[in-house]
Amino acid sequence: MATGSGSAAAAAAGESTRSNSLRGILREGGVPRGKFVLAVTLSAAAVLAGAALLGTSGYLISKAALQPPILTLTVAIVGVRAFGVARAVLRYSERIVTHDIALASLARLRSRFFARLVPLVPGGVRAGGADLLSAFVADVEALKDLYVRVLVPPPAALLASVAILIACLLLLPTVAAALCAGILLSATLAPAWSAWLARSGAQRQAPARAELTGELIDAIDGGAELVTSGADAKLASQIERSGERLRTIQMRDSFAGSAAVALSSLIGGLTVVAVLALAVAGSADGALPGVAIAVLLFLAMGVFEAVNPLSTAAQSAEHSRTAAGRIGDVLDRESPIVRASEPLPIPSVGALELSGVSFSYGDDEPMLLRDADFVLQPGERVALIGPSGSGKSTIANLLVRFLDPTAGSVTLGGTDVRLVDADAVRRAVRLEGQTGFLFTTTIRENLLIAKPDADDADLTAILTRVGLGDWLASLPKGLETLVGEHGDNLSGGQRQRIAFARGLLAQSRFLILDEPTAQLDRENADALIDAIIGDTPPATGVLVITHDDRSVDQFDRALALKGGHLVSYP
Amino acid sequence: MNATARRLLRGGNAARSMLVASGLLGALTAIAIVAQAALMAYVVSEAFIGGAELAELSMPLILLAAVALLRALLAGGFELTGRLGAQRVMARLRGRLVRHILVERPNSGQGERSGELAAAAVQGVDSLETYFAKYLPQVILTALVPPTILIVAAFNNWPSAIVLLITAPLIPVFMILIGRSAEDATRLRWQALSLMSAHFLDVVRGLPTLRAHGRADAQQETIERVGDRFKEETMGTLRIAFTSALVLELLAMIGTGLVAAVVGVxxxxxxxGFQAGLTVLLLAPELYQPFRQVGAQYHAAADGVAAAERIYAVLDQPPTISAPTRPLPTPSPASGEMRFEGVDFAYPGHENAVLRDVSFSLAPGRSLALLGESGAGKSTIAALALRLLDPSEGRVICGGVDLRDFDPQKWHAITAWVPQRPHIFASSLRENILLGCRKNSKKALDVALAVVGLEELVAALPNGLETRVGDGGRELSLGERQRVGLARAWMRSSPLIVLDEPTAYLDPAAVHRIQRAITSLAQGRTLLLITHDTSTAELADDVLLVRDGRVGAIAGNDRASRPASGRCLVRDISDRLEDQSASEAT
Structure with missing residues (x-):
């Protein structure tokens, strides 16, 4: 059930299909084969029921015009009603099934997208918020059309067309031939044309949208600074220009879409006229009973209900392909760390050590670390001093295996961390990152990230320990208080203290704190450093990364990063 | 939905001209539908009852082909009118949004979910297109086509017309009944979608933190859960939307079937007569068609309106600053004294005042440090001085005139501000530093880079000043952002400079350099310096303590008597501050 028709097709095409193709997307989203077949069948059956309703109506009144006994019309009258009800119910069911497939697959794609993003951040991908938002929301939403508009209509149209053509063939072959030609034309020319016209637009629209979105985000987030520096008019006109550029592209798309709508309507309309003319000729020749003229007319009108959506399908397929390509561009990057194939257990004792570590992000990038050696023993309190941007955070990233060294090794209890499971390393060595990042949720949820099974007493105790007890008590909602977007409702100091509390809560063997005092005033910073040194469990090794050397004396020892080398400080 | 829809359609020429064009297209469509049915019925009748040859019917068949062409053009015309209209309307909404953010509420951005709002203003055009190109034409057709068909049907066969007359009005009744709940559900769906994108953005930004705590996999489950909830909610909405379609379809099908039976009998x-009967039968499905289309597009249309609603929600927020209708000439802080007089400030809708009875003055050319803990209200004082906010009570004056009597833009043009976390725009580093700077001298830029200590960074960057920074470009650390902000202020020769925590993220060496820069920046300018760092506060001529939204007495920090007394004074103040908090704590 779980294996999709898409996955079968993709497997047949070989392993080379990545997520940047529609097949790759379909395979990742996983289309359930049973539901897909059901959707196609329901869709075709709905079209056929509609055509049958019209055809039977045509037969009914044509027959009636010959003034037979009314009883002979009963079957047709009942048939008309039955087809009518069936048509409505079938269409409803088809829509439910199709959307069910689409939403389930999208939910899966979102979480897969995230799962594949995890090893790439930080390091592999710069987590640009707007880019990811636009890639995720716009591209994933575009993929909904892949399921609703692209996947089901073509096979359904084929099924319905074949059935109706067979019925026409039995009545009058010339009509069947004309109708077949009309269907083929409508099913190929209009979709191909609209897809071809849309392709260039779709390709150009996405970058224009991303640019406009980025500029709008700049205007919203940086609005006050633009205004106070008098640069607001410039960005406003830039947004206006980007908007106009997007509109120009959108207009091209609109012409394509409108032309395709007109074209498919025209092909359908002319085919019906041709069918009518041939039926009239057939009737005059005696090849077709006169009663059937109206039947053929109605059947021809009915079949285009299945064929017309193909233009939209082709256009949607193009949009989906572009979106899939962008999604793939992000996901197909390589992970910055190597996964251990058979992970070794982590020794339960021992130091955390950098030996001869050099690091750069790539061949063309500068060396951030050169032959750095460093040992953090359990229970030690060490400060790493250095100006901002000197590569201190790279050391933190190496110690928790967000990155692997370019040369040298990181060991934990003597075992190279590349040989053990990265998550196990991070359980033993916890990092609280640079800005005291808080999620847009409650204080409780932010703390539980470190220890999901902690109870309220634990959380209150830990917040009290970092000096937030009174503040917490003053909050009407306590731990349930929302911190605002990334903690904007809190002061910088409160954010940093919550982040430290989160680090403490983890009860790991080593704790690395990156700039824990960055936004605190002197008194608060000193108090927090006191707490870090005094309140962290004695056996825990602590590395505090800071630009502030005023508290250096309180640590067991201090190091500094100078020109990529680690040296003792001062 | 309806209030927003009316607002969308009333606002502006774009919407009006689109409505007029769609109305004309709709009227032509109604005529074409009737002509098509009449011609078809004539041809079939002549051939079937009259036994006419193909050649005798060539004229009506050619006319039918012409009508097919007309209908194709009309269909294309509806599509084009609607889409172009949607694009124009969205462009206008975007323009208003930008104006609102940059002119009326310059300080509002922080509270907004920028990604979500930007998505509504860019991606929202898609659903608006569906609304204008697919839904609206059908609404117009429901008003024009059924009456036309009813009249034609009545002339041909009044019993059928009665059948149509009875079934057709039922459709709008059902639509209203079902549509109401669909509208509510659609709003929920949109919120669920926004919630999801905001949640995803949050999670992705926090991915390093999640990974550090081994919670990334758990978050993947949460994403799945949020996605599942989204799916359930959406399926709920869709079922309602589809149920309304089902009812419409049933009515249309049964109506058509009834007409066939009535005509047949x-x-x-x-x-x-056969021709009249067939005309009515051909018209019957066309009568229901617009209703069915309206039902089918309702859900998509509601999405379009919801996107507009998101933008209107922002536009409806009251301005944070008022612009006078007849502004007074703007005095320069270089010559006029700035004064806060009994200023209270509370954010609208918030009970707690951020500032209470704040009064102080800042003489031209002097510097004033606001010293206090974070959250004390220092940044709000800065926002009031910069006119990003207006006071709730009291007034801020410059040169004896209330700031509210000036054109805010003219005031902004003569101020420079470095916030706590300067925003880095998606652009080159050079453009970020030259933000709002009219002169572009390389020498001045080099000096600015040296003063704030950015020259090493620039030298290390592969493309130097042309390196793309901000969203999608090279990430800058907090310290680097801070320096870019300072370089910006340096490059703008504004008479009033406001620095918010300029030394907060910097290493001691850089702090020293920045402090020197501040000193030279303050030469001949009026400077408001916000800091929690006493050593930075010592740079100012005067120091003012800010605590819990109130300000303490101004302490002279006169350069003449420095270093000895000045430093002592600041130490005294901070000691007093400490004593105060100690006594309050006990």
Missing amino acids: QLAEGAL
Whole structure:
């Protein structure tokens, strides 16, 4: 059930299909084969029921015009009603099934997208918020059309067309031939044309949208600074220009879409006229009973209900392909760390050590670390001093295996961390990152990230320990208080203290704190450093990364990063 | 939905001209539908009853082909009118949004979910297109086509017309009944979608933190859960939307079937001519078609309106600053004294005042440090001085005139501000530093880079000043952002400079350098310096303590008597501050 028709097709095409193709997307989203077949069948059956309703109506009144006994019309009258009800119910069911497939697959794609993003951040991908938002929301939403508009209509149209053509063939072959030609034309020319016209637009629209979105985000987030520096008019006109550029592209798309709508309507309309003319000729020749003229007319009108959506399908397929390509561009990057194939257990004792570590992000990038050696023993309190941007955070990233060294090794209890499971390393060595990042949720949820099974007493105790007890008590909602977007409702100091509390809560063997005092005033910073040194469990090794050397004396020892080398400080 | 829809359609020429064009297209469509049915019925009738040859019917068949062409053009015309209209309307909404953010509420951005709002203003055009190109034409057709068909049907066969007359009005009744709940559900769906994108953005930004705590996999489950909830909610909405479609479809199908039966019986009794009967039968599905289309597009249309609603929600927020209708000439802080007089400030809708009875003055050319803990209200004082906010009570004056009597833009043009976390725009580093700077001298830029200590960074960057920074470009650390902000202020020769925590993220060496820069920046300018760092506060001529939204007495920090007394004074103040908090704590 779980294996999709898409996955079968993709497997047949070989392993080379990545997520940047529609097949790759379909395979990742996983289309359930049973539901897909059901959707196609329901869709075709709905079209056929509609055509049958019209055809039977045509037969009914044509027959009636010959003034037979009314009883002979009963079957047709009942048939008309039955087809009518069936048509409505079938269409409803088809829509439910199709959307069910689409939403389930999208939910899966979102979480897969995230799962594949995890090893790439930080390091592999710069987590640009707007880019990811636009890639995720716009591209994933575009993929909904892949399921609703692209996947089901073509096979359904084929099924319905074949059935109706067979019925026409039995009545009058010339009509069947004309109708077949009309269907083929409508099913190929209009979709191909609209897809071809849309392709260039779709390709150009996405970058224009991303640019406009980025500029709008700049205007919203940086609005006050633009205004106070008098640069607001410039960005406003830039947004206006980007908007106009997007509109120009959108207009091209609109012409394509409108032309395709007109074209498919025209092909359908002319085919019906041709069918009518041939039926009239057939009737005059005696090849077709006169009663059937109206039947053929109605059947021809009915079949285009299945064929017309193909233009939209082709256009949607193009949009989906572009979106899939962008999604793939992000996901197909390589992970910055190597996964251990058979992970070794982590020794339960021992130091955390950098030996001869050099690091750069790539061949063309500068060396951030050169032959750095460093040992953090359990229970030690060490400060790493250095100006901002000197590569201190790279050391933190190496110690928790967000990155692997370019040369040298990181060991934990003597075992190279590349040989053990990265998550196990991070359980033993916890990092609280640079800005005291808080999620847009409650204080409780932010703390539980470190220890999901902690109870309220634990959380209150830990917040009290970092000096937030009174503040917490003053909050009407306590731990349930929302911190605002990334903690904007809190002061910088409160954010940093919550982040430290989160680090403490983890009860790991080593704790690395990156700039824990960055936004605190002197008194608060000193108090927090006191707490870090005094309140962290004695056996825990602590590395505090800071630009502030005023508290250096309180640590067991201090190091500094100078020109990529680690040296003792001062 | 309806209030927003009316607002969308009333606002501006774009919407009006689109409505007029769609109305004309709709009227032509109604005529074409009737002509098509009449011609078809004539041809079939002549061939079937009259036994006419193909050649005798060539004229009506050619006319039918012409009508097919007309209908194709009309269909294309509806599509084009609607889409172009949607794009124009969205462009206008975007323009208003930008104006609102940059002119009326310059300080509002922080509270907004920028990604979500930007998505509504860019991606929202898609659903608006569906609304204008697919839904609206059908609404117009529901007003024009059924009456036309009813009249034509009544002339041909009044019993059928009665059948149509009875079934057709039922459709709008059901639509209203079902539509109401669909509208509510659609709003929920949109919120669920926004919630999801905001949640995803949050999670992705926090991915390093999640990974550090081994919670990334758990978050993947949460994403799945949020996605599942989204799916359930959406399926709920869709079921409602589809149920309304089901009802419409049933009515249309049963109506068509009834017309066929009524016509058939009359034909069999010889009470009706075949041509008239067939005309009515051909018209019957066309009568229901616009209703069915309206139902089918309702859900998509509601999405379009919801996107507009998101933008209107922002536009409806009251301005944070008022612009006078007849502004007074703007005095320069270089010559006029700035004064806060009994200023209270509370954010609208918030009970707690951020500032209470704040009064102080800042003489031209002097510097004033606001010293206090974070959250004390220092940044709000800065926002009031910069006119990003207006006071709730009291007034801020410059040169004896209330700031509210000036044109805010003119005031902004003469101020420079470095916030706590300067925003880095998606652009080159050079453009970020030259933000709002009219002169572009390389020498001045080099000096600015040296003063704030950015020259090493620039030298290390592969493309130097042309390196793309901000969203999608090279990430800058907090310290680097801070320096870019300072370089910006340096490059703008504004008479009033406001620095918010300029030394907060910097290493001691850089702090020293920045402090020197501040000193030279303050030469001949009026400077408001916000800091929690006493050593930075010592740079100012005067120091003002800010605590819990109130300000303490101004302490002279006179350069003449420095270093000895000045430093002592600041130390005294901070000691006093400490004593105060100690006594309050006990």
